[in-house]
Amino acid sequence: MLSIDERVELLMRGTEYGDSGLGSAMREELRERLIESDRTGVPLRVYCGYDPTSSDLHLGHTISMRKLKQFQDLGNEVYFLIGSFTSLIGDPSGKDKARPLVSKEEVFENGRTYAEQAFRVLDRAKTKVVYNSDWLEKVTLEEIFHIATHFTAQQILARDNFARRMESGEPIHLHEFFYPLSQGYDAHHLEADVQVGGNDQLYNIVTASRKVMEAYGQKPNIGILMPLLPGTDGVQKMSKSLGNTIPIHTNAEDMYGKVMSIPDATMPLYATLTTEWSNRELAAFETGLETGSLHPRDAKMQLAYEITRLFYGDAEASAAQDQFVATFQKGDIPDEMPEYMLEGDETILDILVANAMAGSKSQARRLIDQQGVKLDGVTVTDAWQRVENGGVLQAGKRHFLRIKKAN
């Protein structure tokens, strides 16, 4: 068993508060709560909420999940909360616009897949999956009033995203005010000792949740705030709506390739947040990059391998790596690719469309015009060319199709 100090160090690793006072206050509370837990033998109750507004979890979500895993490995009780109620409101955090509302059916469908995907990181047997609609749906208006008396409009409007919207005349809907209160209610209901989340959750986790818990006479939860992971563009936060995600639910090749597509400057952040490298390995990685002793390409390959390995294991990760080297570094064709049986005398144009390598015939023509289509390595110039004897058709850099002749 790790000492208290070691545990605090581990659990606070990678956190980001944007305010050193808050960070050290949280660290101190965590230490006290761990000591208390040791004394009483009651594990800490730790949770993180996920709003299932889209169907897939991505690498950004795994940051908080890895943190939950650390708590879990230390014997604490972990709740994976699915925001089946709160996602109907839409978290205004970090948003300059109100979120579009999602339907209830969608939310539950997504919630199910979330939990499944989460077990790629978390220990299934030790994780409790809960849905906040189970209790939030039953909260009475009276109770809402009771909670709301602890909040002021000024306080909420002072949050910079609301302030910006006030400034620019963007609408602020009243229901958005209730998001932080609902999240606070979750913490209260779960009697949470610790709540993990992205640092855009500062208000929800630290201010709102603690306020609500205090209103109920509970010990306020400790916030463990993690930085947000930028997407594959390296700039904006990873988010499905921006299309810059690395989904968990994919395959090893895709994951490896997507990690390889992040900009160089983003590598250290990814290494810190999404790998299980020790502090020492991490330091070696970073100094290697700084001093130039580690080639950025090789560094990124290490990173891509490590991230892929965590989800798919060594065998698949190294297969993905081999394939990546072959296709992108050597320009070979990959070993595996979809196949297509010739039916008659289809033209290349037809085949491209039939196999979704182009969205329409017009698109396929453009692709050919732009010299983006190759048959067995030879650039196709004639859209009406036939593929008599089969071969490998390539569209762009990464889409391949093995065409076979029917017998």
Place this chain on the structure above:
RNA sequence: GGAUGGUUACCCAAGUGGCCAACGGGGUCUGACUGUAAAUCAGAUGGCAGAAGCCUUCGGAGGUUCGAAUCCUUCACCAUCCA
């Protein structure tokens, strides 16, 4: 309840009778260059059509006109401000 503004392609946004398949930006795609990327440069970006050309699109429906994203009528939705 009153006043005003708005609804244009994946997103933002220009266009206020013909030169509009619709400026510009973002995104995306392709090519070049690379270290795989990023950055940069070039091109493309509704559909059908081997060229010409045709068809569909500017919130919905109807109308005026030789001709409408642009004018009129009407419906729907959204927002801001003042009560």
